[in-house]
Amino acid sequence: EAQVTQNPRYLITVTGKKLTVTCSQNMNHEYMSWYRQDPGLGLRQIYYSMNVEVTDKGDVPEGYKVSRKEKRNFPLILESPSPNQTSLYFCASSLTPGQPQHFGDGTRLSIL
């Protein structure tokens, strides 16, 4: 079954404690993205990747890092999380940026 898998689904943690949200896709997609979704602000792109070792900033990259060492995986790293990063995060993938994206089920992150 074609899918995008995110882990964890829920996480409560404290300010400054480094965390990683993993994302994996099984569709051999080139393009992968991370978004955050906040009430009243909609979905905003954090980072995207066109292929292995190629990543670019989206509209809200501050405070986040990503890596793309393998085609299937695109982890999101928060080196020093802060409360304003409390949000619902989605990973997505598509063959190219011009093709429809497949989304994961989301990760709800709470930073205390």
Next chain:
Amino acid sequence: EDQVTQSPEALRLQEGESSSLNCSYTVSGLRGLFWYRQDPGKGPEFLFTLYSAGEEKEKERLKATLTKKESFLHITAPKPEDSATYLCAVRANRDDKIIFGKGTRLHILP
């Protein structure tokens, strides 16, 4: 600056009452407009892609249309199961970013 604006923010309709959702965009060269449906607690699900003005796509009770400045998602004789948030997104010409609108929350009353 590239921008996507959806209206209305929320819409309540009676079952069977047809209506349209709007997505207006200002981007430097459109390379694709996407419609998604999002149910509570889930990731967005793809509905349609439109690439050029005049293009139309249909699926069951939904029909998406595109002009040079906006797209409409027409909902004909909706049912309660059509209740969801509908999201519009665009890919601009100058880079590979995807920009989403804030969505329209649609509620269909039985």
